[in-house]
Each structure stands twice: as C-alpha cells, then as structure tokens.
Amino acid sequence: MDIRTLCLGLLTFGEATGYEIKKAFQDRMSMVYDASFSSIYPSLNRLTKEGLVSCRAESQSRRPDRKVYSITPAGREEFLKEIHNAPAADKFRSDFLATLMFSHLLQPGNVSRLIDNQIMDYRQKKDELSQGCGMKQSQSEQFLCGFGVTMYQAAIEYLEQNRHLIEAPAPVRAPAKQSVK
Amino acid sequence: MDIRTLCLGLLTFGEATGYEIKKAFQDRMSMVYDASFSSIYPSLNRLTKEGLVSCRAESQSRRPDRKVYSITPAGREEFLKEIHNAPAADKFRSDFLATLMFSHLLQPGNVSRLIDNQIMDYRQKKDELSQGCGMKQSQSEQFLCGFGVTMYQAAIEYLEQNRHLIEAPAPVRAPAKQSVK
C-alpha cells in the first residue's frame, strides 16, 4: 500500500489538511508506516487531480492557505476496493540483525554493547507505544498498538534469553570453515 | 545498510559469484533483507570499481563468464567500519495491519478471513524458518533464525488471543465520532 492510498484511507476518518495527515501518520500509523511531507503533499495533489478527494482552501493571513481535503464518493469506492485486495506480505528490515550476522567480525564487547542498546531501544519504543495505547479511541487502534507492544516484548525476551549464544561463542573443537554457500 | 554493503559483508564468508550471493540472501538473510539480481550485479560492479572487491572471470562455454568476487583488504576495512556504526532503527511495514486500521470499512466476515489468512501465512513462514534453522551452521545464523521464529510465534498468539476485539465490535451506547486528529 503506498502513501497515496494511505492518505486516502486516513481521510475516511474525516477531512484533514496535509499537516494533520502527517500527524495522523505519526500518531496512529507510525508502527506500520511512516511518511514525510514530501510524499504526503504530492499525494494529496494527485488524489485531487484524480477526483478521489476534494479540496477546500481557507486563506490565512501570512501563512500558506490551509487546504482542507475531504474524500469523495469515488475516493471512498477506490479505497474500499483497495482494502479488499489481499494485503502484501509484511516487510521487516533490521540493520541490527544484519549486523549480528557478521558478529564473527566484531569483538565480544561490541556485540554485547550492540545488544544492550537494541534492548534499550525496544524497551523505549514499547513504553511509548504502551503509553499511547490507553489514549487510543478505536478498537482497531488499540489492537494495533497491542500488537506492537507484544512484538517488542517478544523481541526483548528473545534477546535477553539467547544473547549468550552469540556473546560467548561456545568453544568448538573442529571449527567449521564458513563459506557463502 | 544498503545492498552494496551487504554484498560486501557476504563476501567476508568467502569468495562468491553474483548468483551465489543472491542465494545467500535468500538462504540466510531473507528474514531481514532481500535483494534481486538487478541490485546485486550493479552493486558488485560498483564495489569492483571502488577497489573493495576483486573479480576473477572464469570463461565457460556457451554461458556468461562466471565472475568470482573476493573481498579486498580495503573492502574488509570498509565493511568493518560500517558494522561499527550504530545500526539504523528496524523498519516494519505491514499492509495487513494497515488494512486492519480501516476495519470499520470492512464487513465482519472479511475481517475474520483476513486474520485467518494472516495467521496461516505467519504459521507457514515460521515453519519454513524452523526447518531451515536446524541446518544453519553458524551460531549467528541460528540466533537470527530463532529470532524470526519467536516473532512469528508471538504474532500468531497475539492474533489468536485478541482477534475478538476487532471481529465482534463491542456494542457501544454512544459511539464516539472519529476524526483524523
């Protein structure tokens, strides 16, 4: 799902400006998606051209016009079609885990520090999410929030319980020579 | 970490062709990263130009030259520098969860089907990973593999235990009007 579609989706909750949509991305979608102004504003312009949203400009003194976007019936239909498609597979990218793949090139102390930091990061993100969770209005948002908290918790526990596997490499009598294959 | 850097990293395990690197991505990195030939081949060419890898071409009859790449001392140094940087934050993208954010636009049956499918997907990926886990040679790989299995398991359990929250919306006396904010 691209940002254009997600903007359209956010507008099903009510009209909003680009600025507000950016906030919505941060407040309610940050767990699964994020977007910068530079993708949001062009998306909204394109959606307007396509007739999927309409735009009402409120002129303000000494500030750019406040452009309030609303979804049109055509937009609603388009978005409904979109969410009835089978969702694309989840994508997970982790530089942390990628780095650990090469822990044979790091000194034990560095591996430990890396893991410590990652656990702290996960903990912090989990806490932020937990806090936000309570304030969420809709069930879906609480559900998503809970999902995130659960995943962070699982990651933290796994790291804590298994870090010894890569921190103190078990002495091996006949060390297997590694190759790319 | 971009694909170019990851190619460099994979070459620390030993020399390899572009084709073999692609397989290495699939076999050992698929959980955290993936790459197509169209990013691997240009990356290797660029690394060669930069002097970070060297290339030995073996001509074969009726087949493109087999180009075997090895990391150079300069390449090793560059990669070491890279993995000593603090890793970028994990990125998680989920069309599934994004779709659930809009479950108010779906019929209950569709929500259920969506979740059923996602659980099946997660289960399958978890099983594939588990199977591969045993055959992994290095500790780091087993560690990564275990991480993946743990995360899939946590996701499955969360979905099973909390799906009712969005499948059967609790009847609300005064339904809160939603907005983007």
Add this chain to the structure above:
DNA sequence: AGTCTCATGTAAGAAGTTACATGATTGG
C-alpha cells in the same frame, strides 16, 4: 516435454528521502 539451476546484465520506472524555500504565532 517441462521445469529448475546456472549465469550475467540493462533499461525504464516506481516510490520514497533529504535538502531547500518561506515565515508567523505561541508557549516556556
């Protein structure tokens, strides 16, 4: 007879990012 593995690459395009451009108002 058909599919999988081996083997390398280019071209075109999608999708997003960072940096740049501008500037008032509000709260600490």
Add this chain to the structure above:
DNA sequence: CCAATCATGTAACTTCTTACATGAGACT
C-alpha cells in the same frame, strides 16, 4: 530568546523493482 507548532510545496537524488534479453545442461 529559543523551540515547537502551524502550513505548503519543489528539486534533486537514492534505492530498489519489474520487465527485458539470452541460453545451455540436468533432472523428472
């Protein structure tokens, strides 16, 4: 007085993907 919030946008660039181009040998 400094930072955050409000408010919109463009230009250049990065990075990766899909589709195209080519084709033999091995296995089922």
